[in-house]
Amino acid sequence: MAGTMNAICIHDFGGPDVMRYENVPRPEPGSGQVLVRVHAAGVNPVDWKIREGWLGASPLPQILGSDIAGTVEALGPGVNEFQIGDQVFGTVADESGAFAEYAVSGVSQLAHKPVTLDFIHAAALPIASMTAWQALFDKAELQAGQRVLIHAAAGGVGGFAVQFAKWKDAYVIGTVSVQNEHYLRELGVDEFIDYHECRFEDLVKDVDVVLDTVGGETQERSWSVLKRGGILVSLVKPPSNEAATNHGLRGVFVRSDHNRGDELEKIAKLVVSGQVRVHVDTVLPLHEARKALEMSQHGHTRGKIVLTLG
DSSP states (O other): OOOEEEEEEESSOSSGGGEEEEEEEOOOOOTTEEEEEEEEEEEOHHHHHHHTTTTOOOOSSEEOOOEEEEEEEEEOTTOOSOOTTOEEEEEOOTTOOSSBSEEEEEGGGEEEOOTTSOHHHHHTSHHHHHHHHIIIIIISOOOTTOEEEETTTTSHHHHHHHHHHHHTTOEEEEEEOGGGHHHHHHHTOSEEEETTTSOGGGTOOOEEEEEESSOHHHHHHHGGGEEEEEEEEESSSOOOHHHHHHHTOEEEEOOOOSOOHHHHHHHHHHHHTTSSOOOEEEEEEGGGHHHHHHHHHHTOOSSEEEEEOO
């Protein structure tokens, strides 16, 4: 399929100024892949970290972004799971990028989009919701009645984690700034801690699970709030094995597995049924991707930022 498309590319690693809105060749789907016409793309903190080169020297130039929602445009060899015209959402293949008019995804990275879920809210789901799901259920094995402390609970991952934990009938404690208290209460949190006003370890004891989305000093201080046999799950920094052993606890580091279209389908059902809400903080057109990543990097948004493509 010959042709070009508009996309947000980087040719060097660095700050917002390295991002270019330019015309590039349209990708072709390989075996087990589909070409998706992107209607909306979700923004995640990993996007600006990749832009700045924090995650290693990946090949350049590259198109930024991972989360997409759109329509299947073409099928690669061996694809039977989807048909042209299907509405889908998920993540892009390693060689592709979401901040573009077209993107390539593996079939295991996609799920069929429910009719009642629009493209913008579908694009806000993949990485953030799967990361929260995998951290709480695949790694921590959270059970009903357990107590969980979620750091930065008003963020993209944190907001989903609060709702998933409440859906599981766990007792949820969230750290957040005071201006986000009402938002967090709406999500169902049982206890709210303003981290500007007090130290969470002075108020919280004997939790079964800590979800660490912050790292650094916050992670180190979190060991003391866990009950013996509890688990600290971090999304940002591998926990110290020595600290875990000394406290009689477990510590695990989670990188989201993007090849879980089956999990996305479960999550989408919870959204459609009203048991989980998707909070989209800001919607911007593709050509304003620089502004979107600056907002994400500054960390002052509730929920998700999404780019639209017409």
